[in-house]
Amino acid sequence: MRGWGYRLKDRGPGISPGMRGWSHGRRIKEEVISPVSEPVSTDSTDKKILTMADAVPGKKYRITGIHGGCKLNSRLCAMGFVPGEVFHVSGASAGGPVCVVIKGTKFAIGRGMAERIQVVEEK
């Protein structure tokens, strides 16, 4: 999230790229809880970007990016959610948290968070 969000903000007038707003403690929090800003498509294809929240059981996916703000990213990484990692969904409940198996461990992950993890389908 930060990667995307900041690059957009940094274009704004008067904000030098070096300042990035970290001195404003409150902004960090807002960054963490705000929903993901529409990620800029990094692929040349026009296909909709998949997130972990879109994953369905029976298929396998690979994580390509995590955009949850630095605190959340660190947490997710520590649990094994890192780019390049392959996972599958285990009985997701509609609307509620998603159940994924990653690095051999099952995790329940909130939908809001799952939406911030970009994935691609693994063939």
Place this chain on the structure above:
Amino acid sequence: MGEKEITIALAGNPNSGKTTIFNNLTGMRQHVGNYPGVTVEKKTGVVEYKGYRINVVDLPGTYSLTAYSEEEIVARNFIVNERPDVVVDVIDTSNLERNLYLAVQLMELNTPLVLAFNMVDVARKAGKIINTELLSELLGVLIVETIGSKGVGSQELLEAVIKTVNTGIKKKVEIKYGDEVENEIAKIMAVLEEQKIPTFNFSIRWIAVKLLEQDADIIEKIKKEAGEKYQDIEKVVNSSINHITSIMRNTPEVIIADARYGFIKGALMESYKEVTREEMDRSGVEPDKSEKIDRILTSRISGIPIFLLIMWLMFQFVFTLGKYPVGWLEIGFEKIGVLIGNIITHDLIRSLIVDSIIGGVGGVITFTPNMILLFLAIAILEDSGYMARAAFVMDRVMHKIGLHGKSFIPLIIGFGCTVPAYMGSRILENKKDRLVTMHINTFMSCGARLPVYVLFAGAFFPAIAGNVIFSIYLIGVLMAIIMARVLRATRFKGESEPFVMELPAYRMPTFKGLFIHTWERTWMYLKKAGTIILAMSILIWILFTFPVIGDNYSQDYKGQIEEVELLCSSGEITVDEYNSTVSEIEAKMAGERLAYSSAGRIGHFLEPVFKPLGFDWKMSVATVSGIAAKEMIVSTMGTLCSIEDSDVLSTSEGAGEESGSLKEALGKDYTPLVGYNFMLFTLLYFPCASAMAVFRKEAGIKEMLFQIGYTLLLAWTVSFLVFQIGSLFI
């Protein structure tokens, strides 16, 4: 020979079996406390081994050493500030890659480290082959294989600890994060050195890495140390972050984490093999038992019904089963009270010992069976792995009111008794979630409030008493939902913990684990909450006893009793008549005593406050006495009504079911609107003094005062509106 004292800290992921290892090492020689300033449990224990006195500190279970949660900061600070001689990282061998992530972070801290490869039997069974010797060589740390559930490997672990203490770190392993990141680390290190920033006990490289990772705790510390100079550092750090993000297409913390996993993968490449991995991957779903159980327990259709069933069973287990020992204890303490009461002749001292001390101790002890059963139930849910599923299943519902899935469990307990409900809130790791859950728990009508509802609903709405009581329960739940949202939006705004939770494999809880879990929590309750509850009951006794009425009764009751005695002995009235007349007079005396005491005076004094709610002074006094325990409202109303209405006997004390005459008296004195309003007030204002004592223990005095303040305000406002608006129509 003098003993050598060393301290070791146990670190490890949640569900790695850390607690079992801790129990194996220290047995029952444990001490549970809190880390100063936070509600994170701190467990310590001692083990004597080969002339060493080894202090074992159980750090909270964490996935990493970032500043993500209170637990992680506590663990990190302990390692850095207290400098344990060795850190033992307990690792779930079935999940090496993820578990070693924490180990790598510990290695980055340059702390002497021993790895305990726990549950190695399970891993082997699953076809995982580990060359621990080679891995130990590669990582530069000693590795011990353990099977916590069978007590295997504890001695070897202690041997490894002592060996590490004596030899120090054998080989320093430095993790490289790749050229791009390393360049930026060098730049940050340069600016830190240039500015001569103190690095506390950390290495300067470590600080630089943490700044790149935007570790909130470290940023705060550096900011404080650097003062004005921080701007320069920030500039460098931010340009580094921008640089890495633009080149690597991911933020530094992700890149750094990736490098750590890369290091782990590299180390595992030669030392670790999985036989069944490919087969498991091909099928897409691992065919183990946990998966099968989960298909039922967390399914969209059966998940919630099963959860509710388990909650119902737990409630029955804690309160229905607990009722029996609680009853025996109550009778026991009553007997002791009578016994001692007979020995002591001085009225006041007898009252102090029997009513306040024995009553207070009894109050603490009689809660204990419920506590033991509750803690046991929670331990079973936790150790078996169901707790995480419960949170998962309920998260969708609870999320809507801004709470965590797990909040549901203490809230259910609250219908039985608020005291264990507050204690049960401990299962919530996030502080805000925990506090909000505690603050709304009071609206779950506890068992002690039921007699009040039974009495009032029976008095004013005899035909529909059941429905009326149900409506009160329902209003409580609605109020909890509303207040949860309000609190979440105001005082506990922001950072609701995002939901990521490991769903560990189901495990059979061990008897030893359950026992230790239950025992230590019960002991903590007795020790901490018990002393405060006791002090409270003495305070309440003082309020209800002083000033002593002495001979200041409005009538010469003693003379009246003597008269009746004369009549009885001369045979003019029967013994039955005598008994009923005397208890009538005694009830009047009790009422006057209460009205004369501080509590009664406070009630009288507060009457103007309660007037706009339609309450008179009796209700006001009863409300005050409800602070001692909500069921006291019934007996107080009984006592007070007996002053004016001689039909009401003090037999109304206690349950309230037989208090037919009290119901009549209430029906005469008050309108149904006031009666209903009083029930509402009883529902909404904070629970009893014991509960507040526990609240203070769990959340600090500030939160306790907030709880008291806001519930009183809410109760008053709601009752005010109901009475004022209701009066317009009725």
